[in-house]
Amino acid sequence: MTQPTSYGGRPLTPAPGAPTPELLVARFRAHARRLAWSALVLIVVAGVVGYFYGNLPAPFENWMLLAGAALVVLLLVVLPYLAWAGHVYTITTRRVMERRGVFAVKRRELAHVRGYTLKVHRGLLQRMWGAGTITLTNGVDEPLKLANIPSAELVHEALVDQVEVNQILAHRDAQPLPPGPQPAVPPRPPLPPA
Numbered sequence: 001m002t003q004p005t006s007y008g009g010r011p012l013t014p015a016p017g018a019p020t021p022e023l024l025v026a027r028f029r030a031h032a033r034r035l036a037w038s039a040l041v042l043i044v045v046a047g048v049v050g051y052f053y054g055n056l057p058a059p060f061e062n063w064m065l066l067a068g069a070a071l072v073v074l075l076l077v078v079l080p081y082l083a084w085a086g087h088v089y090t091i092t093t094r095r096v097m098e099r100r101g102v103f104a105v106k107r108r109e110l111a112h113v114r115g116y117t118l119k120v121h122r123g124l125l126q127r128m129w130g131a132g133t134i135t136l137t138n139g140v141d142e143p144l145k146l147a148n149i150p151s152a153e154l155v156h157e158a159l160v161d162q163v164e165v166n167q168i169l170a171h172r173d174a175q176p177l178p179p180g181p182q183p184a185v186p187p188r189p190p191l192p193p194a
Helices: 032-052 062-085 124-129 152-174
Strands: 024-029 087-092 095-100 106-111 117-121 131-137 144-150
Touching (some): 024 144, 024 152, 062 087, 095 144, 124 131, 131 152, 144 152
Antiparallel strands (some): 087 095
């Protein structure tokens, strides 16, 4: 059996019964627009510290200003950034994975071969930013929600393609292999007369 040629940068289809390597299709986070408030807080805190440093009224000292600014930056800038950076979605040729958390990591997976339904929701602001929320439901497990992801239509197409390819490969591998060429058997010598 010959391998088909590769078109458009797609990997070659493995031979029937051969293990399929798991390849990375996409890795992404939720849209970064939710960090806009954090960036605004950081700019305001920097301006306030710059203005009041050395100009504080009598009972206050500069270290108090810096400590308060550091606390505000920690709570309203650093922690939201870590929460955003610690929530990663990964699509491979076999499954969709969600990993969330910085210190205590939770991970969920959904295999393409089992199949699932896709539901895309795009609100007005999400459409303006090209984002959306995709919910994957296989009817057995809890739905996997890819919340507020960038390029939602492109991710939707990639997921549909992966489900289709995985189900085709699973169906093909479930079929019995065609009989191969038979080894040549040398003819038996004639039996001597008895």
